[in-house]
Amino acid sequence: MRYLVRRLGHAFFLLAGASVLAFLFTALAPGTYFDEMRLNPQIAPETVAALRAQYGVDKPLPLRYASWLNSVLHGDMGFSFAYNGPVAPLLVVRARNTLLLTITSTLFAWAIALPLGVWSAERLGRLSDRLLSWGTAVLLVIPDLALALGLLIVAVRSGWFPTGGMASVDFETLSPANKLRDLALHMILPVTALVLSTLPLLVRHVRASVADVLDAPFLLAALGHGIPKRTLLYRYALPAAANPLISLFGFSIGVLLSGSLLIEVVMSWPGLGPLLLEAILARDLYVVIGGMLFSTFFLVGGNLFADMLLYWADPRIRAESNAR
Amino acid sequence: MLLSLFVFVGPPAIAFPQEKITKEELLVLPGEVGRPGGRLVVSLRGEPKTLNPLIAADARSREVIGVMQADLVHINRARQQTEPALAKSWKISPDGLSYTIVLRQGLKFSDGQPLDADDVLFTFRVYLDENVHAPQRDLLIVSGKPITVRKADAHTVVFQLAKTYGVGERLFDGLAILPRHLLEKPYQEGKLGQSGSLATAADQWAGLGPFRLKEYVAGQRLVLERNPYYWKSDAQGNRLPYVDELVFLFVPNADAQVLKFQSGETDMISQLGAENFSVLSRQQRGYTMTDAGPGLEYNFLFFNLNDAGEKTSPEMQRKQKWFREVKFRQAVSAAVDREAIVRLVYQGRGAALWGLVAPGNRRWGNEKLPHPAWSFERARALLKEAGFSWSNGPNGESTLLDSDGKPVEFSILTSSSNADRAKMAALIQDDLKQLGMRVQVVPLESRSLLDRVTQSRDYDACIMGIASYDADPNSDISVWLSSGGLHLWNPSQAHPATPWEAEIDRLIEEQMSARTFEQRKKLYDRAQEILAENQPMIFLASPNILAGAKNSIGNFRPAVLEPYVLWNVEQLYLKNGTENATR
């Protein structure tokens, strides 16, 4: 119980620290949204200055942070200059799109990585294992930038896949079945890119952890007892190897919001990434801070989740923390 | 002095004791007659922020508002001349100080409520109210005094100006007439800024434009439907617009627009760069691309000529000594390979510029402006005259030195989101290298860029582009006047810093109040000459207006003034029936 409380407090501290850092960064950057109006020959500088004062851009820093923190605790993450409305709804919509992408690809990646890794660990050193190692190595060394761009070129040249965006024009008018199909079509490319970029590392870690465990004496004993190979691998070896994998899983959860930025930008997927990029360019302060915090929240939350899972799954940790 | 065309259409006026139905005075548009029905889909590069003209500051909102609202007098984008809109006719008094505008009768807003002079009065009251901070306010201040409006009768309004205004009735273009029945209450409660957000219910918002709000899906699209009370008809008396629905798809950038057009998801495309245009032109399957010719955008390089007095750092002082030397600027202008810019940036679809008035502006350009050829010899001669010299470096490259022997180095800022200007910067950087100048190109987001140029004034040189929204010189007045906010090399001056800037101020002020076109042209020509002699802005090039539409779209006539393809949206129609052909 104490462990739980300690980890929660720890997470809260991280979030607070991250929020201060994030706020400081964006607040110190020059340039605000109202400069867009400046380029319009019709609007005079005085109007713009009046609007700047109205939105409180010229107040001192601590006051701005305090008022922002206040609104966050009330569920409202600040005010977006560009969209003339609260930040939270914006983030929620975009985060939902991003999560759609990343949860799908994380599930796919883990669903492929686990069996592949176990299979490879079982055949350690043999040809099939070496081929897989080389395969993952090749994927690992191709930067995800090259992957995303390459897939985009394929899409554009072949015309099989929609190149960008999340839905077609007629989306609202389609039947539910067709809506799903349309969404799936749009998701194929970005999900493939994400899976291909995260898969190799996962496979390697699974393989390494399981391979480590396969040497253990208790497994030899179990084998001696006549337990079938498949059960052995999945019900005995994998749980024993789970420790580092759970941490990795926690990390996968942690980057659910932030890991897909480049792919979203390249493939024009309307997620959190492009919103944040646009907001950074537009100096829309509160959107940037809100987005950063959202991602940090997920990262911290992911680690917390991993810690919890580890505590539940691994008796050694329970014993250790209870002994303290 | 104007052509008033009106035809009485509709049921004859029958006076009931409770309601009095006035005959609708529709505006009849000449031209091709189309067929009704169908849906038009266009893409918008980003999302609009609001539907309220009073707070719309960004280009996307203005694009959408443009088809939902109407103005009193409108500039026909194809002819670049004014024509009556909501105003049936107007009269300018002999002294040029008052404009009497007669409204069309019997018109209704898109929610069925009638339009009358009270709406016009309310509209201008709100525009001019200082507490509302409407961007339109600055357009209605002539010679420092706001325009006054008064109602002559239920359908006539009189505008009074403090001084004659050469622009005349062009002033009213784009000033949407707002519905008093919807906005008076929020105005009195001080909540005007919250009206007309995209989340407004469709029946809570109204305008006089060809389309009205139907549905908004955040992050995806804005659907507008035909305004059944629209006050224009075609030559056969059919009420416009033809199409039933206009859909704006939100796409994040220009390339996404191209993709959607190519796949058939959108029906028209505009604001195309030259490279995308040639990609689309390669296989024109079911659509046609059009090069509408030179537009009004002018791109230019300018130097920091601000005078910060003691606050200037010694390094900045040294650089400004070079920038202030007119021969230096003339040398830079001579070294710029404008032809390469047109070829490599615009793929030939553009024109080299030596002045502010782009070739798309047929009426106001000064044809006698000199167009000196690209010449490094002339540039070097000018630099030598100004006291610069060259030194030879170890690798064989020469460095330009000023009269104190310091090497000439500076940076050029450019907007990071504009690929065309970034290319121009790279070309100019290479050109100036031949002169021995070491130039860095610094891409900066456009907001930060503007901040540096207009607020902190902390930069060396910058490349920017401005697209005039009207052919009339007054649309660029904040660029010309030394007190203007867009007088970029030294904005918002209290007094003109140089005699030539003072002279330009005088010329521009005079042409603002001149009555005839010939008077104004003479003054404006002279202002352009002075600009060319002093080169505070080194003009580079102007792109053509490129657009495309599906072959099934009728009446597609792109113009060189904004909005390039939607300016005649009420006349656009679908040729093959009501189904929107895709793919």
Place this chain on the structure above:
Amino acid sequence: MRVRRVLTRWLVTLGVLHGIVGFAGFFAPYDPVEQDRKSPYLPPMRFHLIDGQGHFHARPFVYALKLREGSFDRYVENTTEPQPVRFFMKGARYRLLGFLPCRRHLFGLENTRIYLLGTDAYGRDQLSRLLFGGQVSLLAGLLGAGITLSIGLCIGAVAGSFGGWRDSLLMRLAELFMALPWLYVLFAIRAFLPLAVSPLRAFFLIITVIGIVGWARPARLVRGVVLSAKERDFVRAARGFGATHGYLFRRHILPETSSVLLTQAAILIPQYVLAEMTLSFLGLGVPEPVPSWGNLLSSLQQYSVLVSYWWIYLPALAMVPFFLGYLGLASSLQERGAAYKIESRIWGI
């Protein structure tokens, strides 16, 4: 030992690759910033051995490409004049390794220019830009990793050696840094650095930024090593003999960290090269006209380039051999590290 042989193989491969990039001036036919405005977006030239008349040439040759009439990006080969490729010819001046003035290039043409990987929007040779760009990107990776590891070493050592409140504070700070999404932090920092700086200074600023962001993980690893090393018998013994902290650290603890640091280096360098590429790709990295691998790809963000000029994509694959080399190096270092552990266990140290 087999591990050592594999290690050597990877080191040699990496050495050769870095060598080619290091001597870019020789391998590249032209200056990377030189523009050829008559040849924008020229496709890669092909080697021929048999010319239009069916004659066989011993020396491979190429055809000059000229813009087609009325077009701005379509080219035709001038098949009347074969241009033989010359080797070791004199060309533009450059500085070998930054200080030796040289004029010899591996290959080139007499009369016109050879573009083996095509050109970009301003007619600049992509092959030359690829090689010189590699210098920038790889240097960014190496220096960045150096900075990160130095900071990580210092902080980890302090945390591990002193323990107590210093340790807790530093580790909390490390967790904070690890909790931030590094790409966003990179953006934000980059966005408000002074912008009107020379390419050289911009480059060093970027490296510093990239280097500073990632100190947390190496610091923790170093701390772990230091903690376990502190408790080892030989260290205790040395302390018993009156050794100072400094001496202990330098002679006993520091060498233990070397394997961790080397492995981290092999992992971090490619990550940092990728970070520099991402920044440059998004326009936040090295400025024009200095090439870097990310820079070379940034024009692919435009649809028209993506769809029309396939050779612009090639630099994306350029770093694959490098990453492969580093990956191999990292794996074999880890194996070597594990092998050492076994050895030390056997010897009871």
